[in-house]
Amino acid sequence: MADDLAGQAAHPDIPVWVLTGGDEVIGCTTLLTESPEWLWTAAERAEPALFMTGTVTDPRFARQQLGCRLAWWVLDHAARTGRTWVRRGTFVPDLVRYYRDVQGWHVVREREHSGYQIVALTRRATRIPDVNIATAGI
Known part of the structure; x- marks a missing residue:
């Protein structure tokens, strides 16, 4: 998986955001403007x-x-x-369970895709001004 993520970070069309601690990367996420059609309805x-992937x-x-x-930063960024x-x-x-019970995401549906049972989750975009983390898009 690390090779896949590194490839995404180097790809100019894939928006990867990094969480930094001092001068090192300590986390990352990819934010796509389109949700997969096999997991989300047209509406x-x-x-x-x-x-968020x-x-x-x-x-x-x-x-x-x-x-x-x-994730809180992403909710704020989206809003x-x-x-x-x-x-x-x-x-x-x-x-x-963690996303639902700790982070407050809502399960929308489950779909089988590529041999896996994928769970779709959602949260309303919300301003969280005191999230207090620094990110940079690469």
């Missing part, structure tokens, strides 16, 4: 939204909620840029 895809954080900072803080929704998907049951 949902017509709504202004960001699709490929989010990872440095395991050296476990238990500091960097992924959660990065500031005129989006109504932030969407994401995962096939990892523990992440579904």
Whole structure:
């Protein structure tokens, strides 16, 4: 997966955002302006939204909620840029529970895709001005 993420970061058409700590990258996420058509309906895809994918954080900072803080930044960024929704998907049951129960995401549906059971989640874009993290798009 690291090779895939590195390839995305180097691709000019894939908007990867990084979370920095000092002068090092400690997390990243990819924000797409289109949600996958196999996971979201045409009506949902017509709504202004960001699709958050490929989010990872440095395991050296476990238990500091960097992924959660990065997701809050995305919710704020989406609201500031005129989006109504932030969407994401995962096939990892523990992440579904964490996103739903800790981060407040709502499960929309499950779909089988490429041999995996993918869970679609969404949250309304919301201003969170005190999220207090620094990011940079690359």
